[in-house]
Amino acid sequence: MTISNNRLSGPVPEYIGNMTLLVNVSLETNLFNGSLPAELGNLVNLQKLNLKANNFTGEWPVELNNLTKLIELRISSNSFVGKLPNFESWKNLRMLEIEGSGFEGPLPPSFSVLTSLEELRISDLNGVASEFPSLTNMTRMSKLVLRSCNIHGNIHDSVAEMIALRFLDLSFNKLEGGIANLEGVTGMEATYLTGNDFVGRIPDWLTSRDTRNVIDLSYNKFDESSEPSTCRDNLNLFRSFKVENFVERGKCFSASPCSEDKYSLHINCGGGNVTVGDTTYIADEDSAGAAKFVYWKGNWGTSSTGHFWDTDVSLNDHKAKNVSAIKGDESQLYMTAHLSPLSMTYFGRCLANGNYTLTLHFAEIVYRDNQSFQSLGRRIFDVYIQDKLKFKDFDIKRLAGGVDKALKEKFNVTVKDKTLQVRFQYAGKGTTSIPSRGNYGPLVSAISLEAKKKKQEIDGTRIKRTRSANWYIYFQTN
Template identity: 35%
Template sequence: MGVLSFCFFVFWVSQVVFAQQTTDPNEVDALNRLIDYWNLRDKLNITNDPCIQNAAWAKKQANPRVACNCSSNPCHITHLKIHALDISGELPSELFVLKELMNLDFGKNVLNGAIPAEIERLSNMQYLNLGINNFTGVVPQELGNLTKLITLDFGSNNFIGPLPTSLGKLTSLQELYINSSGVSGRIPQEFANLKSLRTLWASDNLFTGKLPAFFGNLTKLRNLRLQGTLLEGPIPSSFSALKKLGDLRIGDLNGEDSSLEFLLDQKNLTILILRNCLLSGQIPDQLGNFSQLQELDLSFNKLTGQIPDSFQDLASLHYLYLGSNNLSGQLPANIIGLNLIAIDVSFNPLSGNLPQNSMRVGLSMNAVGTSINANNLQGKASGMLQCLKADFKCSNKVPSKTFSVKCGGTAKTSASGIEYEGDFESMGAASLYTSSDNLWAVSNTGNFISNPNGPQYLTQTGSQITGTLDSELYKTARISPSSLRYYGLGLKNGRYSVELHFAEIGMDDSHSWKGLGRRLFDIYIQGEIVLKDFNIKNEAGGSKKALIKTFEANVTNTIMDIHFFWAGKGTCCIPYQGTYGPLVSAIHVSQVSDGAGSSKRDKKRVGKLVGISMACVAGLVIISSVFYLWWIKEDSSQHMRIYTGHPGND
């Protein structure tokens, strides 16, 4: 009985003590000031102690969230989350009074200004999310003093200047998200100290110099993304030590060529994207042993030789992109496995017949620009599309002089009377569609990884498009995560006007965090770049505003090739994962001059110029002769009067 009474007494004392526990008054005052600063009282109306037991705002799913540690007296605020609530302004000084914070989530807001140096006061911080905001200035060196950090995210902001070398002190860091942050310069050598790092997203930054070899020391890396930078190759051989990689995405390298030899032991890879990396040499047979590989993209490189037969063993493979290389020979007979969704081998000197199962339901395949017998894929346009090959000369008995496409929607007639043919075909990740009249075709390559809306390549809006009399022309668009090409087929050779219509309907321009997205892509016409890092929203002055870009190009082999290409730049995930890549609303192409007619006119023009020149020479000779005779006569009669004034002035 005595033991039971003693236990009851201990329990009663503990309850009394707990009831008497309060939060540090300085922290309470600072928190209330933050709530009022961001006008959150309607969402977080704390009228008593913020660390009371079982508070609704302390639950993990709460937003805003305030959670505490009451293991000692007084309690301290350790968790603060204000996520995707569009809070704005600069970080107030009251935030740095909460010195016991371990988890701070301000992601997806519109906070601005510089990150204050006082952030180093939050020395217990383990998880810091400042991603998708409007922060500016340099990334402060003081972040490197938060040595307990496990996760750091300041991606999708507007910082300037290089990464601080002090970040190399964050030896406990496991996840670092700095993609689209605006930083530039060389990646600091001190990053070699981040031996605990498992995830590094660093795409879409102005990094310069060589791709760092010290990344090979970060042997715990599982996820590495480095696309859309100014980094130079080659891919270092030290990357062969990264054997735990599951997701590797490197793209858009300059400088020296790279090989694939570093990949021989990365058998845990599920996603491997080395697009536009100046890869040369042959594809190693060992890649066929990567049994977990689901997506392989080696497109837009300089790879040679044959596609390895071992690729027939990639049973888990869903997407295979090998387009725009110099691969030759025939496709392996059984390369299309049961799980393969898309295969792109376009623009390679491949030959032979289509592999088995190439017409399987649910599979998309693109073989444009090859010598593969692909009539079943390309239909009547197969012969015309052969003209895309440099060594294939074409002509057309009944050539066309124009084509117009309403990208991503049904047929429309513009206010000026131009009839745009509908382009609403549901395409796959490696698809080609040819119009019913064979006047144009469209091909798509790529898939939106992790897009919550699934494999969609069309987008639309119900909003009115401003700045045009043809609002309906811009309410739909075709989009692509990688490469989108439109071809004019059977055109008469000559000079053409290319009119490209755009309106940003996939990204917002509101004052919300959803308006912080940036879409950038390049445009090529007939293989020549005409726009680099093209940003529709910036050029048009906002989203849902019409924009027309007009160019001229020559058609010399009956084909017009208009290529929209994503080079790894722009945000990836605003307003949701997989929001990036080319977008186009409509295309109108028409001939402005006939090649033969121009030649005749040029000949006539040359003839006229020659005639005029000869007449001028003859006139000059006559004038010179008259002057010479006059000079001789003047010289023989010194008393002849010379009139230097006006005739009536004598």
């Protein structure tokens, strides 16, 4: 029973539990809501169950522990409550995906029975922190994602036993210590350790691996002295070191020193130079990547992280082009956009300290507004400014009132240390299969930053003179 990518809504009918010969059920990308019926536990022959991208709520029914023949379970992007399911009955599982599901941690010890797993993807858990789970005897594992799961401590030694491991994503946790115990996992194609508290030296065996390997170490606290002598496009070291001024430090930051303060910044994300009135938006046409730090843009740059799952990836997947027309004076800004499967940061440098107006330009140009399934996509992501969460579960299409409609969000920001950061992050929610597999994640069309005071008002002082009776009074104002 495969009824994916439709507008079916309401609760799942209980009578589905009577179809006991079913081996495959996919309800992915619909509008089903409410709690899962306990009767689904009667589907004792079920091997694959896909409930992704719906609006399911409530706790996980214990009756589903009867599904002992399951080899694949996908329940991402829902609004379940309570603890993660107990995995003890699902010893045959080969694929388990629970991203942005609403469940709470900690990660249960029942993981240890899942020795047949080939792919494990869990992300964005609520609740308390937990240590890295023991994944002993999971030698078949090829893809391991434990992202934003509030995991602290060291990477468990069981990961080193995964001789078949090709993709590892442990981003945005609280992992600490070093990463020396990953040296023996030699078949890696992508390693994402973004947003943790790793310290010490970056191991030479990691940075000397084949250049086809993707490695992202951004947002960590490694020793700056261990930075490799050469830089490459598939090694992201943005904010990888424990230094005060991350922008001006590091061999891979080859931009010239700031010769003068800047008071504005305008970027056309994913496109060429565009002039709107008297303002020119600078081209941002370089391909983003799975672990790429673009550092030579003068007074700005980008950092991109992540892997588009369930699809063959090309560099074009990190860009979007509009196939219709958006009207208005700024229409050219919305003809292109940058995409990211996980995290995308734009940073400005050489900015005068002070107060600014930041404008983020969005338009949903991937999904369509027609009678086909391509109109059913839901893009949801988070927005951080200066490392502070400003938008949770941001949905361009919903806020703009449809696709191909310009949406501008303005913020008052304060620049300190002459730098500004804007980060867009995928948190496991929304659809991933419209218009094709691997279409999801943050999307931004343009970025504009303007100082609230003119240059001369920031740099120095103004002298005002006013007359009162026979006195002249001088005021000096900052």
